[in-house]
Amino acid sequence: MANELLTVWSDSPATSLVIWAVIAIIIFYLGRKQAHQLFWTTGHSIYATLRTWAFGLSKLEKRLVQRNREILLASGEKAAEKAIEREFTRINNIVKRDLSKYPALHRQISESIEKIEVDYQKSTQVAPLPPAWGEVVETIASLPSNGDPTVVKILSNIKKAVDESHSQILKAYKKSSSESHRLLAGMQPSWRNIDNKLTLVNEKINALDQCSKNIDQQIADYADILHKKDSAVSALGSSALTQFFISGLVLVIAALGGLINFQLIAMPMSEMVGGSSYIGEMKTSDIAALVIILIEIAMGLFLFESLRITNLFPIIGTMDDRMRRRMMIVTFVILTILATIEASLAYMRDLLALDREALQQSLVNTGAAGGVVEAQFRWIPSIGQMIMGFILPFALAFIAIPLESFIHSLRVVIGLIAIGSIRAVRVLLRMVGGFFKHLSKMMIYLFDIFIMLPLSIEQLVKNWQKRKSGSESDIKDTSLEKIN
Amino acid sequence: MKQLVKYIVRISFTVGILLIAGCSGSKPDNRAVYLLLDTSGTYTEELQKAQVIINYLLATLDSGDSIAVARIDSGSFSEKDIVAKATFDLRPSTANDQKRLFKQQIDTFVANVKYGSRNTDITGGVVQASDFVNETQAGDKYVLIFSDLEEDLQKGHVRDFPIDVQGINVVALNVTKLRSDNVDPRDYKKRLLAWQDRVEKGGGQWRVLNDLERLERLISYQ
Structure with missing residues (x-):
């Protein structure tokens, strides 16, 4: 068939081919406008269609992003609520378990303090010092006796009585002091007891403090979720x-x-x-x-x-x-x-x-x-x-535990995969659309290259006509100028 | 709770239907093997090799498979010639016990075979074998002939009729050459071709396996 076509016009295939080429060029030249329209319309319609699809996909993507966001926020909200609930339960447990004993603890501490106070009061009751008249007696005893035996005897008796009285008072004082020391030493376990109890209270309060900090953090997260940040x-x-x-x-x-x-x-x-x-x-x-x-x-x-x-x-x-x-x-x-x-x-x-x-x-x-x-x-x-x-x-x-996590996270992951796929398809559609748009332009230029000979002739003719009309108008102008 | 019960009932119903649907397409791939042992003349000396084949079969066959071993003598179309037969139980442990018993029976038989039979009725044995394997309704049927394939019928016995071995794999094992084959090897080929023709006309598949080192080619694996 091809061979027959090549020998339609002449026995020489080359000559025949040239004739075919000339015919084709003439036909293409005559149908240039229509061909351009065909290329342009086709390219632009494909471009527009793909763009419309891409736009549709973009809307779908946005909807999916929104849905995924809602799912994430809903699950996050639920998880945050659960976590906060758990923290409150923990606080409740601490309060129930430990702080419910606080009145008893308070009573124990009060009793200990009361006991310490009583002991302290007791420890302050020190034996009285020797009375001031002792000094008077000592002064008398230190008076010179001048060798009078009666005076000496009186004075020595006075001294002896004073010494006895002094040693008795000292003894009583020592006894009292040792009693005070004993009482003070007895206060030590009570102090320790109070210290332990207060340490225990401190620990509980610290635990509560930690829980409250956790709750603060979780409340902040929860607030972020609620505000859809x-x-x-x-x-x-x-x-x-x-x-x-x-x-x-x-x-x-x-x-x-x-x-x-x-x-x-x-x-x-x-x-x-x-x-x-x-x-x-x-x-x-x-x-x-x-x-x-x-x-x-x-x-x-x-x-x-x-x-x-x-x-x-x-x-x-x-x-x-x-x-x-x-x-x-x-x-x-x-x-x-x-x-x-x-x-x-x-x-x-x-x-x-x-x-x-x-x-x-x-x-x-x-x-x-x-x-x-x-x-x-x-x-x-x-x-x-x-x-x-x-x-x-x-x-x-x-398996139940990871299965639940897997199923819950799967929704999000599937959403992300769907979003990614849609985005990729959208980009691809836009790329293909752009490619067809440029292809239509390329085809128009390619078509013109094929018929460049008649186009060039057309251009030359147009230029010649233009020059001719230009020169005629120039002649007219100069003649008009001359008339003027 | 009622809702949960409803769910469970629905799931059970679906699973039940699936199982019933699955059962309908069950796979009939159990095997039946019938081994004919030639006990005529000097071929009895080859029975030690047959023991190896039987042991291989016992090791290969599984629960639900059937096996029978019979001797070829002057008139082989008889149940009396069956040395041992078994269809292995569905429970593997019982099947193992059956295999042990089977092996014991074969060992006793081989130990007691002293003199070979006067004639060799292979056709009668094959007909008996095809009846046995067809009765088992197995998916894969095998008739193994451990013989030199030289038939020597008793006077009056009629065996020149077509045999029906439709869908049965007939395998000739250890087909030894006779003295006359050495004189004219074409006799050996003719003998094999004659049996092949007979089996294939009867609807069976014919094979020869002389190399007993390649027993894995004997029957199909599950």
């Missing part, structure tokens, strides 16, 4: 992302634990439900093992729900306390039963492995009777498997 939204967003990754990591660890658990019970489960029956493409024993693990996880969820640690099922959280306690006991009992079953299955797995090993050995050794191989320390892995079988269900029950 950007800083609060940003903090909540980063917190949600952190929660997402941490809980995701914990869930991965839990999944690996579940896998180990599955391996532990899948084989012995075939002893219970048969080793060759299938449901779809999966062995019934595998499904049974999986179901047991899933039930354990479900029981864990219900247990943590009824303990009010998690809040995935509001219906459980809003149950009355008696019902909730019953549910707690039931789920815990079921979990314990399942853990016991798993422990026994794990032990059975060990026995089966041992039996299979013995059979394989007897089959490898043709003619041998075969029997159970009793290896030393064989009981260690058996016990280990049993313990693992018992502990893993309880460990899996704890």
Whole structure:
């Protein structure tokens, strides 16, 4: 077909090609305006359409950002309320537990102070000093006796009486002083007691002070959330992302634990439900093992729900306390039963492995009777498997906590991913729209390049006509000037 | 609480429907193996090798699979020629016990075979084997013939009819060469081709496995 077209005008393909090119150039030149319109309209319509889409996406993005913000604020508000409530509960506990004893403590301190005061009063009652007449007697005794025996005798008697009186008074004074010291020494435990009691009060007050500071901080955060401040939204967003990754990591660890658990019970489960029956493409024993693990996880969820640690099922959280306690006991009992079953299955797995090993050995050794191989320390892995079988269900029950965090943070993360994707698509649409707009311009110029020969001729003709009309007008002007 | 019970009932109902739907597509991949042991003439000396094959089969077959071992003698179309047979229990521990018992029976049989049978009725054994494996309704059916494939029928026995081995894998094991094969090796090839033709016309798949080191090719793994 192409060859035929190349030889339509001449036997020489080159000549024919030139003729075709000339025809094409003429046709394109004649249809230049329409072609330009086609390129321009197409490019601009694509640009406008993509721009409209981008605008629509931008609105959607804004709505999503708003929604994400609302979710963040709502969850943050809830979390802040919970935290504040917890702090108040803590304060309440401190007040109930410790400060309720404050009247008794106050009474004890008052009693101690009263006792100290009484003792102090007692300790101040010191024996009186020798009376002033003693000095008079001493003065008399120091008078010269002049050798008169009567005077000497009187004076010596007076001296003796004064000395006796003095020693008695001194003795009484010493006794009184020692009594005061004893009383003061007796006050020491009371002081210590008061000191201890006051230290205790100080600690409690400090704890309260700390709690109140925490509450202040949380109230400030809560206020930021309520005022919908950007800083609060940003903090909540980063917190949600952190929660997402941490809980995701914990869930991965839990999944690996579940896998180990599955391996532990899948084989012995075939002893219970048969080793060759299938449901779809999966062995019934595998499904049974999986179901047991899933039930354990479900029981864990219900247990943590009824303990009010998690809040995935509001219906459980809003149950009355008696019902909730019953549910707690039931789920815990079921979990314990399942853990016991798993422990026994794990032990059975060990026995089966041992039996299979013995059979394989007897089959490898043709003619041998075969029997159970009793290896030393064989009981260690058996016990280990049993313990693992018992502990893993309880460990899996704890999935409830990271699961709740994961689900809550997932909403935010999905919102962020959606926002990011929409933003990327919007930018891409704008880029593509811009590209088509420029492409239409390029196509117009490219089209003109193809028909540049007739365009140049047209330009020359136009210029010539312009010059001609210009010269004619000049002649007219000069003639008019001459006339004037 | 009522609402919770409602939720649980709904979830149980959905899971139940899913399980029922899953059960409908259950996988029939249990296997049935029938091993024919040639006990004619000097071939009895090869029975030690057969023990290795049986042990391999016992180690490979699992719960729900069936196995039977029968001898080929002058008239093999008989249940009396079955040395041991078992369909392994669904519980692995019981299946292991069955395997032990089976092995014991085979060991006793091999130890007691002193003289070979006068004639060799392979066709009768194959017909008996196909009946057995078809009765098990297994997903994979195997008839293993441990023989030199040289049929030597008793006078009066009719065996020149097409055999029905539809959907059965017929595997010839340890097909030893006879003295006459050494004179003209084409006889050996002819013998194998004749059996292949017979099996394939009967709707079965034919294979020969002489290298007993490659037993993993014998039956499919689950």
